[in-house]
Amino acid sequence: MMGSMQTRSLIPSLWLVAFLLLSACAGERRPRSDDGDGAVEAGPHRVDLGPFADGAAADGRTPRPEAPVCDQYVACTAAVTPAGLATVIAAYGEAGSCWGSLSAEACAEACAAGLVGLAALPGAGIPECARCNERIGCADSLLPACVDGECLACDRDAQCGGGACDLARHVCVECLSDAHCAGSAPACDVGTQRCVQCRSDMHCPATRPACDVARSLCAACGADADCPGSLPRCSFSGDEPRCVECLSGADCPSSAPRCASGGPFEPPATYTCGPCRNDLDCPGDEQCEPSGCRPTTCADLPASCGSHLVGGRTLECGTCTGGTTCTSTSAGHACRLPPGTSCNSNAPDSCGPDMRCVWAAPPNPASAGFCVVDVARTGCATFCSYQYGTPGLDGARVVGYCEAATSYCGPRCAMGATNCRASEICTTADRSGVGSPRYCLPL
Numbered sequence: 001m002m003g004s005m006q007t008r009s010l011i012p013s014l015w016l017v018a019f020l021l022l023s024a025c026a027g028e029r030r031p032r033s034d035d036g037d038g039a040v041e042a043g044p045h046r047v048d049l050g051p052f053a054d055g056a057a058a059d060g061r062t063p064r065p066e067a068p069v070c071d072q073y074v075a076c077t078a079a080v081t082p083a084g085l086a087t088v089i090a091a092y093g094e095a096g097s098c099w100g101s102l103s104a105e106a107c108a109e110a111c112a113a114g115l116v117g118l119a120a121l122p123g124a125g126i127p128e129c130a131r132c133n134e135r136i137g138c139a140d141s142l143l144p145a146c147v148d149g150e151c152l153a154c155d156r157d158a159q160c161g162g163g164a165c166d167l168a169r170h171v172c173v174e175c176l177s178d179a180h181c182a183g184s185a186p187a188c189d190v191g192t193q194r195c196v197q198c199r200s201d202m203h204c205p206a207t208r209p210a211c212d213v214a215r216s217l218c219a220a221c222g223a224d225a226d227c228p229g230s231l232p233r234c235s236f237s238g239d240e241p242r243c244v245e246c247l248s249g250a251d252c253p254s255s256a257p258r259c260a261s262g263g264p265f266e267p268p269a270t271y272t273c274g275p276c277r278n279d280l281d282c283p284g285d286e287q288c289e290p291s292g293c294r295p296t297t298c299a300d301l302p303a304s305c306g307s308h309l310v311g312g313r314t315l316e317c318g319t320c321t322g323g324t325t326c327t328s329t330s331a332g333h334a335c336r337l338p339p340g341t342s343c344n345s346n347a348p349d350s351c352g353p354d355m356r357c358v359w360a361a362p363p364n365p366a367s368a369g370f371c372v373v374d375v376a377r378t379g380c381a382t383f384c385s386y387q388y389g390t391p392g393l394d395g396a397r398v399v400g401y402c403e404a405a406t407s408y409c410g411p412r413c414a415m416g417a418t419n420c421r422a423s424e425i426c427t428t429a430d431r432s433g434v435g436s437p438r439y440c441l442p443l
Contacts (some may be wrong), residue, residue, distance in 0.1 A: 069111045154171065217238040343369045356371075358370060
């Protein structure tokens, strides 16, 4: 009952201390004297401890146990709020009331709380008011290191549970150097202060010898030079770099020119070489065949003459002779005589593709023919004409016949003449073959 009453009597005193702390001015603590006269020096004052000087209260209360934090609380109060010193001594001094009513731990905690309150007041930035010192340790297990009067996480590696103490910040980190790392993460990333697989190739095993520095992971390769001849390219796609057969078609042979590197509407990438599917899988000047890619030839263009740029390569397809020139036609590039050039009227194809050699009207087997542009085979009227042009003869025409059933425009011909093509017959418009005029019409 007495202990309970004393505890209750202490509470108003603590409120009084708080009031005095907030209203007092700063001071400077001097070392406590021990000259036996029952007084201590605190700040500019020499404080008489009165009945507490001999370590026991006048009423015979038991002296307190050793409590450095309470000694510091008394000294800090004397320096910062001297007006409240007597009250603090009465509660927490050598024979203060707290020691007879509460446990030593509870009294020490109260003194520590008082120091925290004083720390917010002007003038508290002095050693007497520090939260810790060589006599008073740090009670918080998470902040066990006393550094310049402050309780911090660490001031040595041993306080970091296997990690390292960053002395610049006094915090525990995983590592500061490789010496703090081991096992599957033997390297220290000093930027993040974390242990990782690697920061260079020296940290990696022979089975995964290359360090992917960007991801701090050991991998099969970091460049093509790390890969064997059977898998010569280093691919950085996926979870980690690995050696593969190809990255593009340029890495594949002509017999298997397509690299399965994935992409939109493509199967998942395997980075292996396989057969071509179309010309797009082949180099620019090659074409896809069942046996693989092969170079383009003049027969593929089609072209029987001229120079042609195919996939960055110039393809020579022959030189024209006999007055012919290499001309682009609907069938490709071919040698042909210019329109209006004299030709052998009995050789209808001597002028070249898209042209024919015809007689001028009326047909005369003894006369030379003229090269004319073969007219369209559709949409012609009852009679059609072939136009040719030579110097002095521009605009001249030869008349043909348009067969309604086939919309075929056939040039004039004569019985027994051979100026019709192999696919034509020289006959009359009604195909009776009787009379004239006659025209080259399809068989």
